[in-house]
Amino acid sequence: xxxxxxxxxxxxxxxxxxxxxxxxxxxxxxxxxxxxxxxxxxxxxxxxxxxxxxxxxxxxxxxxxxxxxxxxxxxxxxxxxxxxxxxxxxxxxxxxxxxxxxxxxxxxxxxxxxxxxxxxxxxxxxxxxxxxxxxxxxxxxxxxxxxxxxxxxxxxxxxxxxxxxxxxxxxxxxxxxxxxxxxxxxxxxxxxxxxxxxxxxxxxxxxxxxxxxxxxxxxxxxxxxxxxxxxxxxxxxxxxxxxxxxxxxxxxxxxxxxxxxxxxxxxxxxxxxxxxxxxxxxxxxxxxxxxxxxxxxxxxxxxxxxxxxxxxxxxxxxxxxxxxxxxxxxxxxxxxxxxxxxxxxxxxxxxxxxxxxxxxxxxxxxxxxxxxxxxxxxxxxxxxxxxxxxxxxxxxxxxxxxxxxxxxx
Numbered sequence: 328x329x330x331x332x333x334x335x336x337x338x339x340x341x342x343x344x345x346x347x348x349x350x351x352x353x354x355x356x357x358x359x360x361x362x363x364x365x366x367x368x369x370x371x372x373x374x375x376x377x378x379x380x381x382x383x384x385x386x387x388x389x390x391x392x393x394x395x396x397x398x399x400x401x402x403x404x405x406x407x408x409x410x411x412x413x414x415x416x417x418x419x420x421x422x423x424x425x426x427x428x429x430x431x432x433x434x435x436x437x438x439x440x441x442x443x444x445x446x447x448x449x450x451x452x453x454x455x456x457x458x459x460x461x462x463x464x465x466x467x468x469x470x471x472x473x474x475x476x477x478x479x480x481x482x483x484x485x486x487x488x489x490x491x492x493x494x495x496x497x498x499x500x501x502x503x504x505x506x507x508x509x510x511x512x513x514x515x516x517x518x519x520x521x522x523x524x525x526x527x528x529x530x531x532x533x534x535x536x537x538x539x540x541x542x543x544x545x546x547x548x549x550x551x552x553x554x555x556x557x558x559x560x561x562x563x564x565x566x567x568x569x570x571x572x573x574x575x576x577x578x579x580x581x582x583x584x585x586x587x588x589x590x591x592x593x594x595x596x597x598x599x600x601x602x603x604x605x606x607x608x609x610x611x612x613x614x615x616x617x618x619x620x621x622x623x624x625x626x627x628x629x630x631x632x633x634x635x636x637x638x639x640x641x642x643x644x645x646x647x648x649x650x651x652x653x654x655x656x657x658x659x660x661x662x663x664x665x666x667x668x669x670x671x672x673x674x675x676x677x678x679x680x681x682x683x684x685x686x687x688x689x690x691x692x693x694x695x696x697x698x699x700x701x702x703x704x705x706x707x708x709x710x711x712x713x714x715x716x717x718x719x720x721x722x723x724x725x726x727x728x729x730x731x732x733x734x735x736x
Contacts, residue, residue: 336640352394364376366685368383379661379687381687382717382720383715384708385691385692386730388582389581390582390585395627396582397626400623410615411614413615414589422618424611424622425621428621432621435625435657436560437560437564438575439597440594442597442601444588444623445587445605446458446580447576448474450589451472453473453610454590454604455475458545459602460511462511463510463511463514464489464513466491467489467491468516468528469491470518470521471516472522472549513543515536517544519546522665524662525664525666527662534566534573544572545577549578550578552583553628563566565579570591572591574594579613586617587617592665617736636711641717647722650718651707651725654722654729657669659733663707664709665707666706666708666709669704670686670703675734676692680692682707682731683721683724686727687720688725693705707721715718
């Protein structure tokens with residue numbers, strides 16, 4: 328007799344999103360290219376996948392700091408000083424490196440305070456419910472990151488009213504805020520960079536709407552951290568000039584190439600969050616060695632070398648984006664290291680990703696539900712340490728792809 332768990336697994340595989348994804352995994356086992364293992368990682372963005380050496384254009388280590396000797400040395404020193412783990416929730420105790428890293432992040436950003444979580448996802452799952460209560464309302468951009476959506480769901484489970492507004496639609500947001508009154512506070516949640524398209528929201532317009540409607544702007548800037556704004560401080564200070572009515576979430580595992588995420592804002596708000604965010608109170612900390620590595624990355628971002636790194640990254644992004652457009656692709660992004668090439672149909676998107684892989688380049692073939700149905704893309708992530716030769720090679724493979732796979736108009 329089957330156990331209840333066996334029946335539950337069988338049911339999950341044949342319903343909802345499980346049915347959809349299993350359909351494509353079964354229909355395209357050789358082109359699916361998900362749940363991959365990097366068997367080796369070499370210099371210059373080279374990796375081995377399924378026994379094949381390919382150039383990795385799927386890494387969000389945008390500045391190439393994952394192999395920087397200074398970052399690696401800081402990790403090793405941290406292990407020597409603190410061991411592999413501090414072994415306690417930070418609600419009880421942490422190591423000095425945690426606080427030093429948070430204070431340095433705050434100075435770098437130009438905010439009063441920050442708090443580090445083990446990931447951006449855990450930051451959003453803790454902060455969005457932590458900042459809101461039953462008398463409040465949350466409005467979420469329909470394309471906001473999954474972790475923002477899930478954080479809002481947790482808040483709704485505690486009695487907070489939650490609604491969505493049309494992507495980047497300032498008027499729809501204003502109307503939804505007016506229609507949600509009365510409320511004590513409103514939290515408007517958007518991405519600083521939309522991770523599947525590489526596009527930026529109209530933050531200044533959203534900020535004005537929030538001020539006019541007694542709302543706070545909450546920006547998940549995971550993909551802008553380290554690569555946009557002066558010294559890589561992200562999209563918010565660049566767009567708004569300050570953080571007067573804004574809470575910011577940033578990533579420490581993308582451009583920083585370390586581990587974790589953070590929430591930044593006024594000191595009183597961050598202190599309150601430490602008492603109200605379940606993923607901070609009941610979750611484990613970032614291993615202390617990574618806090619030391621975060622400080623090493625900040626040394627780089629705040630020093631003169633950052634200009635060289637970001638200039639090289641921008642040259643690579645322009646080089647690739649212009650080349651993709653010249654080869655007839657419809658492109659989203661290009662202002663950030665994330666460039667999305669529109670394909671359309673799910674099956675065609677998977678075939679396109681496999682074709683590029685067979686040419687010696689790994690890009691991410693993204694299909695529903697990460698993007699809307701029949702709006703599949705090839706997601707290319709440029710790094711500062713991609714060479715011109717590697718980018719030209721990928722563009723050559725894309726030119727061949729045009730004659731092989733059907734693309735959306």
